[in-house]
Amino acid sequence: MAKILSKEYLHPTIVLMDIASERIAKKAQAGHFIMLRVDDQGERFPLTIADKDIQANSIRIIFQTIGRSTRKLAEMNVGDDILDVVGPLGSPIELPDIQRVAVVGGGVGCAIAYPFAKSQFEMGRHVDFIAGFRSKELIFLEKDMRKVSTTLTMTTDDGSYGRQGFVTEVLIELIESASIDAIVAIGPLPMMKAVSDVSRPYGIKTIVSLNPIMIDGTGMCGGCRVTVDGKVKFACVDGPEFDGHQVDFDELIVRNRSYREIEAHQCRLDEEVAHAKD
Amino acid sequence: MQKTKNPMPMQDPIVRQNNFSEVALGYTWEEALREAERCLQCKHKPCVTSCPVNVSIPEFIQAILDKDINKAAEIIYETNCFPSICGRVCPQEVQCEKTCVMGIRNEPVAIGRLERFVGDLAQVKSTITPVAKGKVAIVGSGPAGLACAYDCAKAGLDVTVFEAWHDVGGVLRYGIPEFRLPKKIVDREIDTLRDLHVKFEVNTVIGKTLSCDDLFDMGFDAMFIGTGAGLPKFLGIKNEGAVGVLSANEFLTRVNFMKANQKGYDTPILQGKDVVVIGGGNVAMDSARCARRLGYKTTIVYRRAMEQLPARHEEIEHAIEEGIEFSILHNPVEFLKDDQGRVSGVVVDQMVLSDVDEWGRRGVVSANKPLKTIKADTVIVAIGTSPNPIITRCTADLKTQRNGTLVVDESLQTTISHIYAGGDAVTGAATVIEALGAGKKAAASIIADLST
Numbered sequence: 001m002a003k004i005l006s007k008e009y010l011h012p013t014i015v016l017m018d019i020a021s022e023r024i025a026k027k028a029q030a031g032h033f034i035m036l037r038v039d040d041q042g043e044r045f046p047l048t049i050a051d052k053d054i055q056a057n058s059i060r061i062i063f064q065t066i067g068r069s070t071r072k073l074a075e076m077n078v079g080d081d082i083l084d085v086v087g088p089l090g091s092p093i094e095l096p097d098i099q100r101v102a103v104v105g106g107g108v109g110c111a112i113a114y115p116f117a118k119s120q121f122e123m124g125r126h127v128d129f130i131a132g133f134r135s136k137e138l139i140f141l142e143k144d145m146r147k148v149s150t151t152l153t154m155t156t157d158d159g160s161y162g163r164q165g166f167v168t169e170v171l172i173e174l175i176e177s178a179s180i181d182a183i184v185a186i187g188p189l190p191m192m193k194a195v196s197d198v199s200r201p202y203g204i205k206t207i208v209s210l211n212p213i214m215i216d217g218t219g220m221c222g223g224c225r226v227t228v229d230g231k232v233k234f235a236c237v238d239g240p241e242f243d244g245h246q247v248d249f250d251e252l253i254v255r256n257r258s259y260r261e262i263e264a265h266q267c268r269l270d271e272e273v274a275h276a277k278d
Numbered sequence: 279m280q281k282t283k284n285p286m287p288m289q290d291p292i293v294r295q296n297n298f299s300e301v302a303l304g305y306t307w308e309e310a311l312r313e314a315e316r317c318l319q320c321k322h323k324p325c326v327t328s329c330p331v332n333v334s335i336p337e338f339i340q341a342i343l344d345k346d347i348n349k350a351a352e353i354i355y356e357t358n359c360f361p362s363i364c365g366r367v368c369p370q371e372v373q374c375e376k377t378c379v380m381g382i383r384n385e386p387v388a389i390g391r392l393e394r395f396v397g398d399l400a401q402v403k404s405t406i407t408p409v410a411k412g413k414v415a416i417v418g419s420g421p422a423g424l425a426c427a428y429d430c431a432k433a434g435l436d437v438t439v440f441e442a443w444h445d446v447g448g449v450l451r452y453g454i455p456e457f458r459l460p461k462k463i464v465d466r467e468i469d470t471l472r473d474l475h476v477k478f479e480v481n482t483v484i485g486k487t488l489s490c491d492d493l494f495d496m497g498f499d500a501m502f503i504g505t506g507a508g509l510p511k512f513l514g515i516k517n518e519g520a521v522g523v524l525s526a527n528e529f530l531t532r533v534n535f536m537k538a539n540q541k542g543y544d545t546p547i548l549q550g551k552d553v554v555v556i557g558g559g560n561v562a563m564d565s566a567r568c569a570r571r572l573g574y575k576t577t578i579v580y581r582r583a584m585e586q587l588p589a590r591h592e593e594i595e596h597a598i599e600e601g602i603e604f605s606i607l608h609n610p611v612e613f614l615k616d617d618q619g620r621v622s623g624v625v626v627d628q629m630v631l632s633d634v635d636e637w638g639r640r641g642v643v644s645a646n647k648p649l650k651t652i653k654a655d656t657v658i659v660a661i662g663t664s665p666n667p668i669i670t671r672c673t674a675d676l677k678t679q680r681n682g683t684l685v686v687d688e689s690l691q692t693t694i695s696h697i698y699a700g701g702d703a704v705t706g707a708a709t710v711i712e713a714l715g716a717g718k719k720a721a722a723s724i725i726a727d728l729s730t
Binding site for chain 2: 023024027037041042043044068069072083084085086087088089215216218219220221222223225226227232234237248251254255257258259
């Protein structure tokens with residue numbers, strides 16, 4: 001059991017929580033994730049660790065309420081116990097011997113890009129943070145991102161804030177104008193795919209953080225398998241970070257939709273039940 | 279003398295196809311006594327030698343005949359602390375019952391059924407006899423870890439079992455289905471361990487949440503690694519990444535462990551009509567029989583012939599009775615997928631048996647016939663597993679073989695002092711009873727290590 005220490009809505013569908021876990025806080029590094037199960041009937045699902053506080057013995061998660069489980073979690077409050085929390089799992093992102101890194105975050109992926117940018121910035125590296133959102137009201141963590149970056153460029157798809165357009169456009173300009181040693185892209189699969197496609201001709205090492213379906217998170221179910229460089233890899237133990245130039249994104253995009261119909265059905269049922277209660 | 283085994287009372291196949299309740303119902307006293315009478319009480323006891331943990335089989339059968347169930351249990355417990363589990367899941371036909379003298383001309387004595395009878399009925403109070411002192415960390419709560427914990431606790435050691443999942447039991451919990459091993463049996467065995475003051479810490483991945491060094495820093499004097507062979511193998515053929523192709527581990531975990539088939543539980547399970555299970559072992563049978571119970575038309579695709587199926591005979595018989603089809607001598611070469619990315623079929627090459635391979639099994643070669651396609655909207659891959667890599671990747675001095683299994687010496691000590699290992703993590707995928715045996719052997723080494 002892990003107690004919720006704080007809860008904040010960054011946006012009506014994006015929630016930040018600090019969770020008590022001394023052991024996980026001690027070990028967590030940027031790129032690690034946890035598996036959670038909210039209650040006895042809940043499913044196990046992964047969330048990336050967004051930050052940690054060793055003094056407070058806590059870890060931070062930031063998640064979007066997209067399915068039944070994330071909604072259940074969002075309904076919990078400060079003081080409540082999450083039934084099961086296990087981690088930190090996966091391998092941390094490692095980028096030795098670089099001077100300048102571009103960190104590209106997309107939507108809620110910025111929550112995961114942020115701790116990575118922070119770790120790089122604290123190592124004294126030049127961090128160009130590009131954060132893309134669909135529109136202004138979805139933006140969160142801007143202040144935090146600014147604190148851990150040398151430059152921060154905000155983009156929105158609709159132009160309601162920052163630059164209008166996609167993160168890839170900013171990235172191309174950056175690559176053309178500066179000497180970027182590595183790129184880390186974290187966000188929706190199509191965005192990570194686009195970033196990888198953009199950087200490939202330049203031969204710049206590009207790391208992406210994948211979010212496939214997982215049950216155990218410890219190498220047991222194989223649900224999270226992805227094809228990387230033509231080989232089967234398990235995101236939970238071999239990743240979740242991989243070389244974006246070698247990931248078969250198209251396969252993963254389809255695989256991640258496996259349960260979408262069932263989940264949509266469950267969520268509709270949940271809504272009907274909620275309405276019935278009203 | 280009765281030539282055949284006393285039949286096991288069973289749930290009717292038509293009925294049980296639609297439920298997850300246990301198939302084999304267990305002997306009554308009367309049936310057990312009749313079966314026990316078939317034992318010849320041989321002096322040379324070949325059954326004992328061919329049992330991986332050398333249970334004193336004729337002696338416990340004699341105790342049944344004497345109607346002393348607790349004595350029968352005590353005899354079994356000397357070498358096997360989980361008779362209710364082993365009686366259900368051991369492949370007796372290639373172990374004790376294989377060498378049973380009765381079996382030379384007739385059917386062997388139903389040793390497994392009698393063992394289960396004793397395990398289920400007896401009330402054994404395990405006692406602690408302190409012969410060693412210290413703290414032992416057991417990594418993984420599967421059969422190897424539980425057996426090691428049991429013996430260590432009985433010797434007076436302070437034992438904590440660490441488990442990565444949110445519930446204990448390992449493969450007994452997530453893998454073997456309810457209809458073959460009811461979870462209340464597993465719970466009972468875990469309770470036996472709690473009675474011996476064994477502590478359990480779930481949601482703890484050793485190598486991640488805590489390192490081996492952390493455990494030593496926390497005051498543990500010795501460790502046992504029983505992390506099993508959890509990493510599923512895949513075929514490596516075209517379109518294996520299609521939606522609907524999943525490992526047996528994933529499928530069984532969703533159903534057995536996460537209760538995806540039960541109302542009110544959130545874990546989803548793919549809907550479909552035609553399931554193909556690839557493989558011929560117990561895990562393949564378990565997967566197929568679970569799929570059948572979920573209402574699928576289920577076909578097992580196996581590249582050798584029926585005689586070579588490595589699963590327990592009883593499981594194969596039950597699978598056939600439950601209407602599962604066997605597509606044998608078929609080697610999958612490719613998966614087909616539809617325009618939505620969902621698997622739609624398995625393309626198979628027809629095979630013929632060839633010479634005996636290095637494992638003593640008949641090999642197969644292509645019959646050079648045209649490829650066939652078997653319709654499938656879900657494919658469960660049950661072709662084996664490799665050792666879980668987490669603890670070895672996170673512990674620098676823990677040496678492994680090239681296949682990922684841990685290097686151990688005669689005493690089951692790994693390449694790090696005071697860290698022992700056993701079960702599938704050392705041998706690669708094997709049986710529950712072999713894991714139990716390894717757990718016990720490691721416990722003996724740990725007890726010697728920490729003896730006062």
